[in-house]
Amino acid sequence: MAEAKSNGDSSPAHITVSQLTMAYGSFVLMHDLNFAINRGDVFIIMGGSGCGKSTLLRHLIGLNEPAQGDIYYADENFTRADPERRRELVRRMGVLFQSGALWSSMTLAENVGLSLGEYTDLSAAEIRHVASLKLALVGLKGFEDYYPSQISGGMQKRAGLARAMALDPEILFFDEPSAGLDPISSRLLDDLILELRDSLGATVVVVTHELASIFAIGNNSVFLDTESRTMIAGGDPKELLARSHDPTVRRFLTRGAEETA
Amino acid sequence: MAAGALAFILGENSSLEIRLSGAWSLRAGLPEAASFQHELDQAPQVKTVAFETAGLVAWDSSVLAFLAEVSELCRARGIEMNRAGLPTGLRRLLELAEAVPEKKGARQEAGEASVLERIGGIAISATGAFGATFAFLGEMTLTVGQFLRLRARFRSADLFLLIQQCGAQALPIVTLISFLVGVILAFVGAVQLRQFGAQIYVADLVGIGMIREMGAMMTGIIMAGRTGAAFAAQLGTMKVTQEIDAFTTLGFSALEFLVLPRVIALVLMMPLLCLYADFLGVLGGAVIGVGMLDLSWATYFRETAQAITLADILGGVFKSSVYGALIALSGCLRGMQCGNSSSAVGDAATSAVVTGIVSIVVACGIFAVAFYVLGI
Numbered sequence: 001m002a003e004a005k006s007n008g009d010s011s012p013a014h015i016t017v018s019q020l021t022m023a024y025g026s027f028v029l030m031h032d033l034n035f036a037i038n039r040g041d042v043f044i045i046m047g048g049s050g051c052g053k054s055t056l057l058r059h060l061i062g063l064n065e066p067a068q069g070d071i072y073y074a075d076e077n078f079t080r081a082d083p084e085r086r087r088e089l090v091r092r093m094g095v096l097f098q099s100g101a102l103w104s105s106m107t108l109a110e111n112v113g114l115s116l117g118e119y120t121d122l123s124a125a126e127i128r129h130v131a132s133l134k135l136a137l138v139g140l141k142g143f144e145d146y147y148p149s150q151i152s153g154g155m156q157k158r159a160g161l162a163r164a165m166a167l168d169p170e171i172l173f174f175d176e177p178s179a180g181l182d183p184i185s186s187r188l189l190d191d192l193i194l195e196l197r198d199s200l201g202a203t204v205v206v207v208t209h210e211l212a213s214i215f216a217i218g219n220n221s222v223f224l225d226t227e228s229r230t231m232i233a234g235g236d237p238k239e240l241l242a243r244s245h246d247p248t249v250r251r252f253l254t255r256g257a258e259e260t261a
Numbered sequence: 262m263a264a265g266a267l268a269f270i271l272g273e274n275s276s277l278e279i280r281l282s283g284a285w286s287l288r289a290g291l292p293e294a295a296s297f298q299h300e301l302d303q304a305p306q307v308k309t310v311a312f313e314t315a316g317l318v319a320w321d322s323s324v325l326a327f328l329a330e331v332s333e334l335c336r337a338r339g340i341e342m343n344r345a346g347l348p349t350g351l352r353r354l355l356e357l358a359e360a361v362p363e364k365k366g367a368r369q370e371a372g373e374a375s376v377l378e379r380i381g382g383i384a385i386s387a388t389g390a391f392g393a394t395f396a397f398l399g400e401m402t403l404t405v406g407q408f409l410r411l412r413a414r415f416r417s418a419d420l421f422l423l424i425q426q427c428g429a430q431a432l433p434i435v436t437l438i439s440f441l442v443g444v445i446l447a448f449v450g451a452v453q454l455r456q457f458g459a460q461i462y463v464a465d466l467v468g469i470g471m472i473r474e475m476g477a478m479m480t481g482i483i484m485a486g487r488t489g490a491a492f493a494a495q496l497g498t499m500k501v502t503q504e505i506d507a508f509t510t511l512g513f514s515a516l517e518f519l520v521l522p523r524v525i526a527l528v529l530m531m532p533l534l535c536l537y538a539d540f541l542g543v544l545g546g547a548v549i550g551v552g553m554l555d556l557s558w559a560t561y562f563r564e565t566a567q568a569i570t571l572a573d574i575l576g577g578v579f580k581s582s583v584y585g586a587l588i589a590l591s592g593c594l595r596g597m598q599c600g601n602s603s604s605a606v607g608d609a610a611t612s613a614v615v616t617g618i619v620s621i622v623v624a625c626g627i628f629a630v631a632f633y634v635l636g637i
Contacts (some may be wrong), residue, residue, distance in 0.1 A: 061510050062509075062510075063506055088512075090510055090511075090512055091511070095507070095510045097506060097507060099502055101503035101504050101506065102507075103504050103508075104499075104504065105419070105422075114511070114513075115511045115512070118414060118511075
């Protein structure tokens with residue numbers, strides 16, 4: 001909180017998390033999370049399996065309520081905002097869920113076009129045109145009329161990304177983008193993420209534990225630790241690898257090759 | 262191959278040798294760790310345990326499980342375990358099993374909760390579920406309000422598909438069941454009424470029974486089992502695959518987009534299905550009347566027409582519409598409350614049918630009293 005205030009309006013912080021505690025009922029998953037995500041960052045949320053990375057992402061996009069603490073977008077308190085305002089803020093975000101989460105009763109073009117139809121005054125033909133364009137951006141030109149069940153997992157994920165980008169969001173969230181993808185598709189998706197960040201000027205937040213991705217795309221991060229139930233490191237992952245002295249972080253970033261414990 | 266054998270040899274210097282020989286396999290059973298414990302009880306002076314496995318022909322997890330228990334016992338009693346005599350594979354597996362110490366608190370306490378504790382737990386979760394149900398109904402009321410002000414957002418294509426699914430596609434099963442219900446009502450009535458020559462009143466019995474109560478009720482129960490369960494399974498699966506989250510993060514309300522069209526479809530289709538069921542029930546009664554009681558078709562239908570009033574028909578149709586709302590709401594409620602696993606989807610479908618049928622029967626009771634008081 002203090003950090004967020006001191007930076008003031010001139011701060012480049014796009015998202016600020018302050019004193020966040022996440023809990024399921026009385027079970028505290030993580031406590032005292034404090035970090036800031038700057039505009040244009042590719043921010044990595046990393047940590048071991050089951051430590052609450054995806055839950056943190058759900059908090060950031062308002063699907064879960066913090067047990068304590070606040071989340072700020074620019075300088076606006078997202079956690080305490082009224083529902084109408086929250087919906088407006090959420091509309092500026094794009095989310096790619098772990099499984100893609102495409103709506104199975106709609107074609108890819110309908111999946112991508114749904115929010116366009118809702119929040120813009122475009123005609124049906126224009127929506128279709130924009131949806132095709134978004135699908136083309138993720139390499140799915142010509143698949144407009146396929147249903148999600150007719151395409152492969154990797155394609156579903158890319159279609160999910162096209163849907164997330166439909167409204168040209170300021171922030172893109174990715175939940176385990178490389179889960180279930182072969183190394184090459186996963187690499188292509190990484191490249192796509194960087195490309196989108198550069199061309200759209202969006203801030204990107206990625207939940208992942210894929211080391212290759214972390215070093216390839218991340219320029220800022222937070223490391224969640226299961227043992228102490230809080231964050232134990234943050235910053236550029238490459239810097240962390242070079243400088244961090246924390247045994248848990250080192251073990252993670254070196255795939256356990258350095259047993260510094 | 263010789264079956265596995267286990268022997269203990271008490272040596273000098275307070276040492277115990279465990280001799281494993283023959284072929285051990287899980288199918289044949291585990292070496293008994295209890296015998297080792299017994300041996301230790303007999304010889305409390307034992308300070309080291311060693312192994313002799315020269316005669317061991319084959320081993321699998323059975324021996325490993327035994328060794329893990331031996332190791333545990335040794336640690337508890339402060340006995341040194343000399344593993345040099347074990348085959349390399351066994352030794353390494355044993356080390357692997359012990360590499361990560363048991364996480365404290367990871368083991369679920371299977372402790373007996375007291376009766377009071379359990380009652381308290383049930384009461385707390387019941388109030389929670391009660392609150393969640395009312396929250397859902399409240400939000401749904403607001404959503405319906407939006408719909409009436411023409412501000413609700415959903416895809417009309419979805420609505421038409423749902424109307425087809427819970428309207429036209431339900432006709433075969435509704436046909437079969439309501440025809441048979443008409444036959445059964447007529448049959449039961451015929452046997453009784455024939456005793457004093459009042460066969461003609463079978464038409465009244467079937468007509469009033471079907472049109473006032475059974476038509477709406479049977480359609481409701483069919484639709485609860487057919488469509489209510491389907492709604493719960495659809496929404497439950499969408500919850501598991503995060504499709505509902507995807508709606509929320511795009512600023513869409515899942516209630517408007519998913520629940521509202523389902524409620525509308527069922528509320529619109531139930532009255533039509535009910536009228537159809539009424540007609541087929543009467544037809545089923547007529548088949549018995551004509552076939553068993555020697556009434557003519559014309560007589561039967563004239564008697565039916567005299568017995569029933571427009572109010573009877575409208576009352577039944579109105580009830581069916583309410584039942585439709587109840588079925589759709591309970592199906593969607595259970596679907597939206599679904600947990601995050603495939604078994605939770607099954608539970609949601611089951612509980613949607615139960616909730617649907619229970620609420621139909623309760624509503625039917627309330628209607629019976631209300632119609633009586635209002636003199637309909």
